[in-house]
Structures are given as structure tokens and as C-alpha cells.
Amino acid sequence: MPQTLVKFFKIIELLESSSELRLKDIDDRLDIDKSTIHRFLKTSLKYGFVRMNPVSKKYSLGLKFLNIATKIIDSIDIRNISHQHLLELGEISNETIHLTTFDGKRVVYIDKIESREPIRMYSRIGNIAPINCTAAGKAILAFQEDGIVNSIIEKLDFIPLTKNTITDKEKFIEALEDIRQKGFAVDDSEHEEDICCIAAPIRDYSKEVKYAVSISAIKSRMELSKLITFKDILVDKADNISKELGYMK
Template identity: 35%
Template sequence: MGNSTNDSKQIQSIARAVSILEHLALNGNEDSLSNISRTIGLSKSTTYSIIATLEQLGLVQQDQVSARYSLGMKLFEWGQVVHSSMDLRKIAVPPLQDLVAKYGETAHLGVLSQGEVVYIDKVDSQHSIRIASQIGGRNPAHCTGVGKMLMAELPAIEIDKILAEKGLTKFTEKTVTDPAVLKQHLCKIREQGYAIDDEEIESGLTCVAAPIRNHCKEVVAAISLSGPTHRMNAENLDQIIADVVSTADLISAHLGYKR
């Protein structure tokens, strides 16, 4: 168990750091140490200690001439990631809606975060039985269509890191739990340009995923179409794969990707 006193101090420190960042953001993004400390109600020594840590992390920077502080480039970089995700969602949803309209199954837009899949958008199935997932929800990468698609595009060292940190939890009889076998699957996925979750995270559920690339040809996300295996079967799976891949290509083209 954690120490409640230490936990409270940590929370207080985080809150103070956020107050400093908010102050800079709302007050012209540049201010002196004395004015920052006065405005947020902390001593100069305490304020300096927090700012020094924020500066080490790249969240705050100091002008060497005026000695005034402003928000650091790290926040700009993070903001660009959020902005890109928002743009991606706006671009991706209409094609995903078309995909769902054609097949009546559930479509997802996902990214990798800390070795797991995070769904940043979703278009629900038209059927009464729907996929139990939510925007912002997380799933393991090794047994999901989006996760395997995104892992397949990573350098080997990154794949090994995910496997070491997350392991290969078994969810169904079809879940791949052997690292060597999974790596073979990822190699095939990378070559063919799409991934299939064949009841690997949930029995009776099949998923087809394809990558989204930006103007630099980097894979930034993946889309998927998921539904009951009895509806996504040998009779229509090839066409579903083709349509998921073409939908991903369309979204990629809107992001500036050219083959």
C-alpha cells in the first residue's frame, strides 16, 4: 500500500506544476519567477524548484536575456500529436461510416499507446448485437486486428519491448502466446498490408484491420471492421479485406500519403 501522506504531497506537487503551466498559457506565455510565484500563491523558492523540474522535462523554458519563463517545446510537440489525432478523426469517420453502411459491422480507428491499442473513434454496427468497445478504451496489441497491424510496422526492438512489458496473455484458444509465432504473423501482416484477428481476443469475433499512413509514409493509426465470425466468414472475408484496405488507403490519401 502507498503512503497516503506521500501520495497527497505528490498530488499537490502535480497540481502546483499544472497551475504554473496554466498561468503561462493564460497570461501571454511569458512571465518572471516573482510574478508567477505571487500569482499562484507560492514562495519563490518553491516556485523555482517546480519550474526547474519542468524545465528539465522540456515543459518550460527560460529566456537567457530576460530570464522570463515560457512554455516549452515539449508541450508544443504533445499538442501537435493531439491536433493530428483530431484531424485524423475528422478525416477518417466519413469513410468508416461508409464501410459500416455497407457491411453493418463495427468500425474502429485506433493507435498504439504504451504498447496497447487505444480506440480514438468508433462507428457502431447497425445490428442489435454490437461490439463491446468504447472510444478511449484500451486493448492488448498482440490479439487485436488494429494492434497486430500497428505492431507489424514497428522496428524489431520496439516489438520486443512491448512483448517484454505486456506479455502475451491468452484470451481464447486461438490467442497467439508464443513470441516467435507472433513475430512470424507480424512479418506476414507487414508483407500483405492487413491483419486479421481470428477470434484471438474473443471467441466468435473476427476483425480485419489495415494501416493509415501520413504524407511521410509513416503508419500513424489503423482502422478495423469487426463482427461476429458467422457474418465475417469465408464467403465474404476477401471482399471485406479489400474494402478495409481501400478505406484505409483513402484516409491515408487525405493525409497526403502517396504510394
């Protein structure tokens, strides 16, 4: 392995875990000769990967990283990244998979994998659905900031679409708490009769939940209790997508 690169990465990782460091500080903490560190910093400085506080003369990570990060963010395409995972989920469950996002008011379907079974669900990419009675909606809503959650709940009308739709605000708040605890959401015929779903949240580089992935089943074929056996796989897939979107820790 190119030792030069490894040493450079070690310096970057050290700078990452500190705010500002002097040459000496790096010398003390890493087993790299100070003249080598000096040479590396000088070159990195020139290319913007490291910057120097003009007053304190201390080193920190360069703004080049910001520049690169914004380019990565612009190039990240949730559908491209997630599609393979959705296919695999479809393969495993043989049920309908949806990828959804939240437009501030409702859930929007942005990708879909069809079940191979003859009876399929009716849904289309681009369709919208209420947040309060879909697993995907609840999975996203549950992990938003308190202020946002409250203002959205205030605007909800809780119109029952099925006999299972949650119409009580307190019960809905409890349901969200339960989702936060368990890490996934369910919909037991709350949106459409005879359809049940489970959904898991997807985070991106900003650490915010921006999307959800869900498995939907027709109850005559698969009861909610059986659908829930897929929860660990679902959450795992969602976590993998999050990672690929730049979510860390």
C-alpha cells in the same frame, strides 16, 4: 489557367527535385524565359517561398514551406478526416468499424461506427485493448521500426484471452511478417470468443503507421472467411485516409 501560377508551380517542382539550382539551371530545364524566372524568384524570395544560399547564390525551396507544413500538421485531425470513410465502410460491410491508435503500449479506440444489426459488439471510444491479440494492434505493430517492435514484443506477456490467442513469441513474429506481406491483419477470436476482425494500417505525413481501421464481426453472423472478402475495400479506405493525412508514395 493562369500561366503565371503554372510557371511558378513548375519552378517549385523543379526546385523540389534538386538541392540547389542557379537561375541558369532553371532556365535550361524549363521553357520559361530567364528574365521571367528571375522576376519570379525575386518575388518568391521576398515571401519566403524560395531561399538563396548566401555563399553559392543558388536557389532552393524556402522555409515558408516548413512553416506552412507545421500549421497543416497541427490542423490535421484524424477523426475528422476519417469519419466519412468509416461511415462508408460501415455502409458497405454492415459490421462494426473501429479507428484505433497506439499509445506505445496498447491499442486505443478513437472512433467507432456501429453495425445496424441488432446484436452489436460491446466496445467504446477510449477503450484500450492489447496489441498482440487484436487485428488493429497487430496492423499497427507490424509496421513499426524493428527496434520498437522488438522492445514491445519483449514486454508482451502473451496471456491467453481466448483459446485462439497467440501465446508463442516465434509464432507472433511470423504473424507480423505475414501482415507486412499481405498489408492487413486478422484476429480470429484471439481477443474475444466469437468475434473476428480484419484491420489495415494508416500512415500519416511522417510515413509512419500511426493508426489502423478495422472491421469486427460476430462469427455467428459472419465467419472470418467471409469477413476477409472485405479486405481490398478496407485496405483501399485505409490508403485513402493515409493520403488525406499527408502520406505520399
